[in-house]
Amino acid sequence: MARSQEHSARPLDARSQAVLRAVIEEYVRSAEPVGSQTLVDRYRLGVSSATIRNVMADLEEAGYLTHPHTSAGRVPTDTGYRMYIESIAPRINLAPVERLMIRHQFGQVEFASEQWFRLAAATIAGATHAAGLATPAKPRACKLRHVDLVATSAHTASLVVVLAEGSVKQELIPLEDGYDQLELDDIARLLNNDFAGKSARQVATRVEALSGEPELPVLMLRAAQRIERMMREFDAAAVEDVFSDGLLNVMEAPEFSQSEKLRRVFAVLQNRDYLGSLVPRLASAQDVQVLIGAENDATEMQDVSLVLATYGQPGRAMGVVGVLGPTRMSYPHAIGTVRFVSSLMNELVEQLYR
Amino acid sequence: MARSQEHSARPLDARSQAVLRAVIEEYVRSAEPVGSQTLVDRYRLGVSSATIRNVMADLEEAGYLTHPHTSAGRVPTDTGYRMYIESIAPRINLAPVERLMIRHQFGQVEFASEQWFRLAAATIAGATHAAGLATPAKPRACKLRHVDLVATSAHTASLVVVLAEGSVKQELIPLEDGYDQLELDDIARLLNNDFAGKSARQVATRVEALSGEPELPVLMLRAAQRIERMMREFDAAAVEDVFSDGLLNVMEAPEFSQSEKLRRVFAVLQNRDYLGSLVPRLASAQDVQVLIGAENDATEMQDVSLVLATYGQPGRAMGVVGVLGPTRMSYPHAIGTVRFVSSLMNELVEQLYR
DNA sequence: CTTTAGCACTCCAACCATGAGAGTGCTAAC
DNA sequence: GTTAGCACTCTCATGGTTGGAGTGCTAAAG
16 A cells, blocks of 8 residues: 655644545545535535635645636545545455455356456456456466477477466477377477476576487477477566456546547557556555556556555465556445455465465 | 348449449548538549539439438448448459568467467458457367376366367366376376367266266366366357457547447457357358448447458368458458458468368 | 539538536635 | 635536538539
8 A cells, every 4th residue: 555655744634534535435426526515415524615615725735636627626636545545545344245246256267277367357347347457477487397299280289388387388380290199299208307397597508408419309409499488488478468357347437438538548458568567566565556547657547546466476476456447436445356356366376386 | 242232232333333432432531421522523533513413312312322411421321331342342452562561470470379360360450450350260179189187286286188279278176185296197198098089079978987987086087077078168169269459449430539339339349249159150151251330230339340251171160350440441451451361360270280 | 315503502510608507715703 | 713605717508690511403505
């Protein structure tokens, strides 16, 4: 939750806090600037609208609220949202009903580990009515577990590489002159003996050594080089994939009805690098992180917020789950959901490494 | 290209055809209703605007054009587009420069067969400035090629299933009491001996037989059941995945500036079943198929057109590539691109089965 | 019989003025 | 410190007006 904060050094008195909170909650509900009278009508603040106006003027002075124009109600600023979130974050816990529903969804696909992160994104999208994001848990540095060479036709074979953390990669490899499956098995056995348990770097040095030997079957060297490249690419990829679900939910928000803003947001999501680049930044964080509007350094993201958390085991394999929604989103709910889903994902990963 | 047609039994005379064509090309360019004067100015039709007006009135009568309102220019109807497409389709061929560029892109990832269809979608999106669609080539009925059991931790193993057509599936499987890798290898060997080359159905009957035998290791039966389920699910899935790229291109079209229509289109794409359901419909077609606006039975798709073609080998493995764009799209270009990309994909698949 | 010039007509889109309503900030009283 | 009251500001919806684009028709020309 911690994120350095230039503005709000001075804490607010209880009433200002209550008003800020009421403004935000009302604005999240209605998507329209909030006037003093509305607050008096709907929230038990115990003072008149004139007093509220004074308080709101102070909050605006302090940078927590703004005016779209003189005779309109107040709208929270990014700083306002942050203050609000920090004041409530520790107390957030998802309602038991929701926990149950989410846990139930996770019960379904216990074993297809490749699907976990998709499920996480879908669940989050469903629970928060915003877009759910998730990346698979990417191992820090992969180790080779097992290699397989399977003939798929007379002139091609499938090279299957199983990495220690459960990922599987596969490529086609052309066969020059009719190898049969038995020969392929031999080569696979040799490769396994030589490479199993090795990291990308270790494989690379080993391949170097091999390429000197003249007696080696061509195919063996070719396959070894492929394996080396696959592992190197796997390690190099910042994040293998960012899966998102429920983008439609975001499109439905009234602030995106003029498609210009929406388009910008999509542009960022389409280009997966941006979200990938967040993972290292999050790695050190303990709890859920919230990035509000302009706090995201990408200008395209100024109108949306991210609620993110890591999962997995530090130093072994880490992934990210989160919510992308309009800045005007229900943060308590989003934070609660993300926190809970990340804890579920933790359990799953732990089960994998136990 | 063939698609039954209620309206246009009677062929148009040359001049009407030329006018229809000019209206469509101008409308595709400008996105605005086309007036008679504009046509005279920009297209060498050799007659005055009054004559054009008469011709357009006839075309409207015949159902190929409409009016947004009395004093506006003409806009093509879906029927108009179809007439146009059918008159030009046979002559469409992609410019050599474009062929070269596309072929170049395909040269890059020759071997990662899992990525082919993504590349196809990306290429189509780039070439047409619309959204590219592609599904992987899905075998009609899969056969088991090879099974692998790899321990990933003390209590879990990774079950890797390689199918005959090059797909790889992977699942986690819990290990009750400390199997070591050698025992896993034994079980995998047994499974391979028993199941290799078998279809989902054959595997199922074999599993049934096995479940009677009392001496069998628990893990072996468990794995066998999993394999059976994975293969059954693979066969049952109408289409494994529909990958789309370049949705942003579609968002940029002016007709989608009010986000309502756009949202509807997205809703369909998000829900992959719709596109999947098109595959069987296409299977019988020889050439590129064009589905224009309301010809799509989904009401959400009324404002967009699909240009689709199959690739692969009938009876073995078929997939679909295509374009999704506004009804007002450049059909010659789209058809040319899709036709060419599908032929490239054919080459790739053939290479795989050769 | 076909083409074209001319013209009246239609309808949209943009512009402006107007007024109601929402909400503020300020002042003075409590 | 709080509140009632009030003047003030700004937006938004409404309605009337105008200019222009483009049509359909008619009558003349080819």
